[in-house]
Amino acid sequence: MKSLRNIWTITEKELYAYFVSPIAYVVGALFMVIMGVLFTQIVSNTRQASLDILYQNLFVIMLFIAPPLTMRLLAEEQRSGSIELLLTAPIRDGEVVLGKFLAALIFYMLLLAVTLFFPLIIGRLGNPDPGPIASSYLGALLLGGAYLAVGILTSSLSQNQIVAAVLSLTILLILWIIGGMQSVFGNTLGGLFQYIASVNHYVDFTRGIIDTRNVVYFLSIIAIALFLATRVLESRRYR
Amino acid sequence: MIEVEHLTKDYGSFQAVRDLSFKINKGEIVGFLGPNGAGKTTTMRILTGYMPPTSGTARVAGYDVFLESLKVREHIGYLPETVPLYTDMTVGAYLDFMAKLHHVPNRRERIYDVMERTNIEERVDFLIGKLSKGYRQRVGLAQALLHDPEVLILDEPTIGLDPRQIIDVRELIKSLAQDHTVVLSTHILTEVSQTCQRVLIINQGKLVAEDTPERLTARLKGNERVFLHLANPPQNPEDLTAAVPGALATESRGDGRFEIECALGDDRRPEIAEAVVRKGWGLLELRPISMSLEEIFLQLTTDQSEAYEEDGEMAETAEEEDAVIRNI
Numbered sequence: 380m381k382s383l384r385n386i387w388t389i390t391e392k393e394l395y396a397y398f399v400s401p402i403a404y405v406v407g408a409l410f411m412v413i414m415g416v417l418f419t420q421i422v423s424n425t426r427q428a429s430l431d432i433l434y435q436n437l438f439v440i441m442l443f444i445a446p447p448l449t450m451r452l453l454a455e456e457q458r459s460g461s462i463e464l465l466l467t468a469p470i471r472d473g474e475v476v477l478g479k480f481l482a483a484l485i486f487y488m489l490l491l492a493v494t495l496f497f498p499l500i501i502g503r504l505g506n507p508d509p510g511p512i513a514s515s516y517l518g519a520l521l522l523g524g525a526y527l528a529v530g531i532l533t534s535s536l537s538q539n540q541i542v543a544a545v546l547s548l549t550i551l552l553i554l555w556i557i558g559g560m561q562s563v564f565g566n567t568l569g570g571l572f573q574y575i576a577s578v579n580h581y582v583d584f585t586r587g588i589i590d591t592r593n594v595v596y597f598l599s600i601i602a603i604a605l606f607l608a609t610r611v612l613e614s615r616r617y618r
Numbered sequence: 619m620i621e622v623e624h625l626t627k628d629y630g631s632f633q634a635v636r637d638l639s640f641k642i643n644k645g646e647i648v649g650f651l652g653p654n655g656a657g658k659t660t661t662m663r664i665l666t667g668y669m670p671p672t673s674g675t676a677r678v679a680g681y682d683v684f685l686e687s688l689k690v691r692e693h694i695g696y697l698p699e700t701v702p703l704y705t706d707m708t709v710g711a712y713l714d715f716m717a718k719l720h721h722v723p724n725r726r727e728r729i730y731d732v733m734e735r736t737n738i739e740e741r742v743d744f745l746i747g748k749l750s751k752g753y754r755q756r757v758g759l760a761q762a763l764l765h766d767p768e769v770l771i772l773d774e775p776t777i778g779l780d781p782r783q784i785i786d787v788r789e790l791i792k793s794l795a796q797d798h799t800v801v802l803s804t805h806i807l808t809e810v811s812q813t814c815q816r817v818l819i820i821n822q823g824k825l826v827a828e829d830t831p832e833r834l835t836a837r838l839k840g841n842e843r844v845f846l847h848l849a850n851p852p853q854n855p856e857d858l859t860a861a862v863p864g865a866l867a868t869e870s871r872g873d874g875r876f877e878i879e880c881a882l883g884d885d886r887r888p889e890i891a892e893a894v895v896r897k898g899w900g901l902l903e904l905r906p907i908s909m910s911l912e913e914i915f916l917q918l919t920t921d922q923s924e925a926y927e928e929d930g931e932m933a934e935t936a937e938e939e940d941a942v943i944r945n946i
């Protein structure tokens with residue numbers, strides 16, 4: 380109970396910070412513009428009442444949207460020293476990490492919510508299948524959650540926001556391209572890499588398939604990244 | 619309330635705190651005094667649970683700072699050395715956030731109460747990033763008081779404040795003394811003698827002295843000294859020693875100024891005045907010289923190590939700050 384309240388205290392504060400920070404607005408606007416342009420192009424080119432291409436593109440767009448949303452969260456606290464007051468308040472390190480993650484996730488969900496316009500528009504023009512659209516949103520949420528969790532991890536590792544952002548972009552890019560290594564590393568290692576690769580777990584969602592393994596994959600990334608971020612925060616006490 | 623035993627903190631191969639032991643009782647106001655880099659901030663950070671000690675133990679309010687850190691943090695209000703605040707929040711929003719973190723009941727009332735005590739009510743809607751240094755310091759202090767903690771750890775609480783505010787903050791600290799335990803660090807030596815019941819002088823991570831400010835002064839003072847300024851001084855300072863009964867020695871400071879030394883506790887000012895008048899030397903000024911905490915501090919911290927060059931600088935800034943305070 381107390382734990383939930385602590386987490387929410389942090390979340391609230393970070394949401395407030397998003398709404399007064401220019402970066403969040405710039406990133407939010409960028410996201411809307413890219414999604415809007417893509418939507419227009421896809422609809423006018425394919426002339427189909429289907430949005431799977433749009434949601435597939437989200438995979439790449441999020442590579443660039445997630446890092447700026449998370450880079451500040453822990454790096455800035457460490458740079459300015461405000462972490463000293465945070466970590467001497469009666470709150471656990473894990474609660475700090477979870478609270479910040481939740482804030483980033485909520486902000487991202489607000490961005491996603493705006494894109495609900497697209498299926499609505501399509502719905503007026505044609506007759507889209509609601510199944511794939513619903514599963515696409517579940518996939519988008521899980522994908523975003525995983526990206527943001529990785530961003531929080533890298534933000535805990537550096538005092539420098541830019542370093543944190545570049546590092547998380549790097550990790551996300553590696554997670555993406557690591558899948559095509561079977562020819563280089565052979566079947567065992569290559570197969571492992573194929574499992575690790577994020578894109579393989581994502582595309583099914585855009586096709587209307589909800590596979591538990593894919594859900595577990597993204598939830599695991601979130602759990603691992605947030606756990607590591609907590610450990611990093613704890614270990615920084617020992618430096 | 620605070621028990622520290624054989625505390626040691628290493629930063630890599632550098633020992634910032636060495637085998638430090640002390641006890642602080644409930645309701646005491648204790649000052650940490652020491653030159654730059656003495657290990658004051660490091661000790662305070664260990665007490666607040668921000669970093670663990672390398673060895674040794676520290677207990678605050680009965681809880682071990684390392685093993686029961688969360689409990690300790692509930693009982694501590696902390697003002698860090700460089701007050702780090704969220705620059706994009708308003709004062710009110712920030713205090714509200716900190717109050718929530720500390721599970722303060724009746725948040726609104728409590729926030730207004732501490733804002734009043736630290737004189738920041740009129741800044742409640744200011745962005746913290748736009749506040750002057752002194753106001754930020756006061757917001758930091760307000761934040762430390764929010765949850766009415768039993769123990770207050772204040773790292774240089776009056777730094778950056780104007781003279782008026784320095785006095786207010788010292789009064790505030792003194793008013794907390796009844797039911798709070800306060801540990802503060804400072805470089806301003808008059809602050810220690812004005813606010814603290816006990817001083818811990820730390821040098822190079824070690825405790826070099828621990829006593830009340832008065833007793834420290836008395837212990838290290840040695841002989842009583844009187845300053846004398848004369849219009850028509852005698853040629854030989856020894857004439858002064860001879861003319862004043864009880865005088866042990868006289869030193870000339872040039873230009874008719876002298877320092878006469880007497881045994882400790884032996885006030886010979888009436889005899890000096892009488893002798894000066896009798897000899898027609900023309901009295902301009904006569905006052906006792908008390909050895910200041912500054913001098914004691916320098917003595918203690920330089921005795922410990924010859925290689926401490928920073929001390930000179932340190933005393934200068936302390937004296938400057940003192941001068942500011944005396945002038946008001």
Ligand SMILES: Nc1ncnc2c1ncn2[C@@H]1O[C@H](COP(=O)(O)OP(=O)(O)OP(=O)(O)O)[C@@H](O)[C@H]1O
Nearest residue numbers: 618629632634652653654655656657658659660661
């Ligand atoms: N994070 C750190 N890593 C390495 N060394 C450190 C660290 N923090 C402090 N030190 C060193 O430990 C020593 C004690 O520092 P500390 O900040 O405790 O001194 P202080 O008594 O508070 O000094 P000041 O009067 O300047 O505030 C210094 O020599 C400092 O250089």
Ligand SMILES: [Mg+2]
Nearest residue numbers: 658659660699
């Ligand atoms: Mg310090």
